[in-house]
Amino acid sequence: MELRMETRDLSIYYGTNAGVKGVSLPIYDHRITALIGPSGCGKTTYLRALNRMHDLNPIVRIEGDVLLDGESIYAPKVDPVVIRRRVGMVFQRPTPFPTMSIFDNVVAGLRLIGVKDRRRLAQAAERALDQAALWEEVKDRLRQPAAGLSGGQQQRISIARALAVEPEVLLMDEPTSALDPISTQAIEDLLVRLKEQVTVVIVTHNMQQAARVSDYTAFFLNGEMIEFGPTEKIFTNPADERTEAYITGRFG
Amino acid sequence: MRIYGRLGDRLFSAFLLALGLAVLFIAGLLAWELWLGGRQAFATFGFFPFARGTAWDAVKGNFGAWPFIVGTVITSAAALALSFLPSLAAAIVIAEYTPRWLGEIVAYLVDLLAALPSVVYGLWGIFVLVPLVRDHLEMPLFLWAGEHAPGLLGALGAPIGTGMLAAVLVLSLMIIPYSSALARDAIRLVPREQREAMYALGATRWEVVRRVVLPYARGGIFAGMVLALARAIGETMAVTMLIGNSAKLPYSVFGPAATMSSVIANEFTEADGGLHLSSLVAVGFLLLLLSLLVNLAAEFMLRRMAVGEGRK
Numbered sequence: 001m002e003l004r005m006e007t008r009d010l011s012i013y014y015g016t017n018a019g020v021k022g023v024s025l026p027i028y029d030h031r032i033t034a035l036i037g038p039s040g041c042g043k044t045t046y047l048r049a050l051n052r053m054h055d056l057n058p059i060v061r062i063e064g065d066v067l068l069d070g071e072s073i074y075a076p077k078v079d080p081v082v083i084r085r086r087v088g089m090v091f092q093r094p095t096p097f098p099t100m101s102i103f104d105n106v107v108a109g110l111r112l113i114g115v116k117d118r119r120r121l122a123q124a125a126e127r128a129l130d131q132a133a134l135w136e137e138v139k140d141r142l143r144q145p146a147a148g149l150s151g152g153q154q155q156r157i158s159i160a161r162a163l164a165v166e167p168e169v170l171l172m173d174e175p176t177s178a179l180d181p182i183s184t185q186a187i188e189d190l191l192v193r194l195k196e197q198v199t200v201v202i203v204t205h206n207m208q209q210a211a212r213v214s215d216y217t218a219f220f221l222n223g224e225m226i227e228f229g230p231t232e233k234i235f236t237n238p239a240d241e242r243t244e245a246y247i248t249g250r251f252g
Numbered sequence: 253m254r255i256y257g258r259l260g261d262r263l264f265s266a267f268l269l270a271l272g273l274a275v276l277f278i279a280g281l282l283a284w285e286l287w288l289g290g291r292q293a294f295a296t297f298g299f300f301p302f303a304r305g306t307a308w309d310a311v312k313g314n315f316g317a318w319p320f321i322v323g324t325v326i327t328s329a330a331a332l333a334l335s336f337l338p339s340l341a342a343a344i345v346i347a348e349y350t351p352r353w354l355g356e357i358v359a360y361l362v363d364l365l366a367a368l369p370s371v372v373y374g375l376w377g378i379f380v381l382v383p384l385v386r387d388h389l390e391m392p393l394f395l396w397a398g399e400h401a402p403g404l405l406g407a408l409g410a411p412i413g414t415g416m417l418a419a420v421l422v423l424s425l426m427i428i429p430y431s432s433a434l435a436r437d438a439i440r441l442v443p444r445e446q447r448e449a450m451y452a453l454g455a456t457r458w459e460v461v462r463r464v465v466l467p468y469a470r471g472g473i474f475a476g477m478v479l480a481l482a483r484a485i486g487e488t489m490a491v492t493m494l495i496g497n498s499a500k501l502p503y504s505v506f507g508p509a510a511t512m513s514s515v516i517a518n519e520f521t522e523a524d525g526g527l528h529l530s531s532l533v534a535v536g537f538l539l540l541l542l543s544l545l546v547n548l549a550a551e552f553m554l555r556r557m558a559v560g561e562g563r564k
Contacts, residue, residue: 056451085454095449098559099467109453165453
């Protein structure tokens with residue numbers, strides 16, 4: 001099993017409050033790693049450290065290290081912009097750019113890296129939309145505004161947009177929490193197929209979802225990573241009693 | 253069924269309705285009074301001949317508003333064009349590029365520009381800007397044109413300092429806070445998720461501003477421009493002090509001109525005959541129409557530009 005990313009003793013502080021405390025975690029290549037835990041346990045905070053999104057908030061301080069292919073992404077000479085191209089992100093709420101068409105939304109990341117060739121953009125858009133299981137639904141209205149789509153479609157647009165730049169790792173922060181069951185199903189199916197191309201880290205509130213889609217699961221509680229292991233083991237035979245309490249629904 | 257406080261609710265809404273209607277009534281009354289006052293001019297020359305007339309001669313009793321309409325449109329449009337980039341840049345810097353505390357200070361200073369009385373702008377213009385413009389901009393340009401492009405001299409006009417250029421420069425400075433404040437608010441209202449989504453694609457800060465923030469905030473930015481334009485159209489004191497007040501159709505960049513509001517301010521106290529006075533009030537009526545037109549057009553454009561959730 002190959003490592004794609006790894007965190008070593010990662011702590012994240014909001015001012016003086018530690019949101020994440022000393023988390024060491026492997027993220028395996030072409031696998032789906034789920035982060036579960038009750039609200040406020042630090043799983044989203046942890047996720048956002050993996051592509052340096054915390055850089056946007058000056059009060060956040062990071063200790064420890066995050067490695068991508070064995071190299072620190074927080075090393076002084078590393079450009080966060082480059083990291084974010086390699087490590088994409090999908091957010092909790094769909095975030096289509098409302099002034100752009102569906103097509104322009106999907107290729108927004110490619111335009112950032114200077115791709116202008118129309119055929120290349122068109123091919124990339126079709127491929128990404130196809131991966132996001134949206135191509136058939138929108139292929140006849142690519143020039144229409146993305147804001148006119150349903151919530152589930154908008155979230156798949158956000159996923160297609162993240163996939164279009166061909167990231168190595170895709171971070172997903174509760175990508176289905178604002179969606180109906182059918183859209184959720186579509187995105188879960190998509191996730192399992194995506195493993196071929198990318199490594200996925202997904203934060204979810206929904207334990208069934210973690211059990212259905214992920215290969216590995218990490219359980220977070222109060223900013224600490226309590227237990228990490230193959231998903232099957234975490235859900236059937238957890239080592240820590242707090243993990244067991246959480247997955248059996250006794251708290252959180 | 254009697255609901256507790258229902259009478260109070262009804263009294264309160266009646267009170268609000270009365271206030272709202274009073275505003276409409278006053279605006280209507282204003283337009284009506286201007287119309288009445290200008291009726292003599294409109295009756296003598298005809299509405300459109302008066303609006304399009306280029307003569308303004310108090311001695312011969314011949315009046316036309318066209319030079320002032322043109323003066324108003326040119327000065328306010330030029331001021332808006334000049335002020336657009338600086339005000340947008342100020343808004344972007346304040347909202348995106350500076351730490352909060354520094355942004356607040358800069359924003360306060362920009363807003364302060366709006367609090368200065370316009371007569372102060374006029375004085376500053378007369379004592380500082382006019383000599384500066386005359387000696388360092390108009391004179392060199394004039395001399396250069398004299399040697400290399402004599403054909404331009406007519407369009408430039410005499411380098412005397414006071415005139416359209418000075419008025420436009422001061423006007424553009426005066427309207428910066430209006431467009432800048434609205435643009436700033438609109439930029440701050442762009443949801444964080446929108447910015448983060450673009451950052452997550454590997455965008456730099458400038459790319460986020462250009463591709464996400466500005467398009468999302470375009471409605472507010474446009475509204476700010478409209479407000480600034482309305483302010484420029486109506487600005488009286490500073491313009492009157494700087495524009496040179498010539499009742500002829502503006503023909504040169506440096507040369508004197510007049511705007512609708514400046515001619516009213518300038519001539520109102522010395523208007524002798526009833527027709528002169530009526531013509532000035534008629535100019536005021538046309539000014540009201542122009543402002544109304546600008547606002548209606550802006551409202552129409554704003555509806556088309558609005559960005560919001562659930563918009564199809």
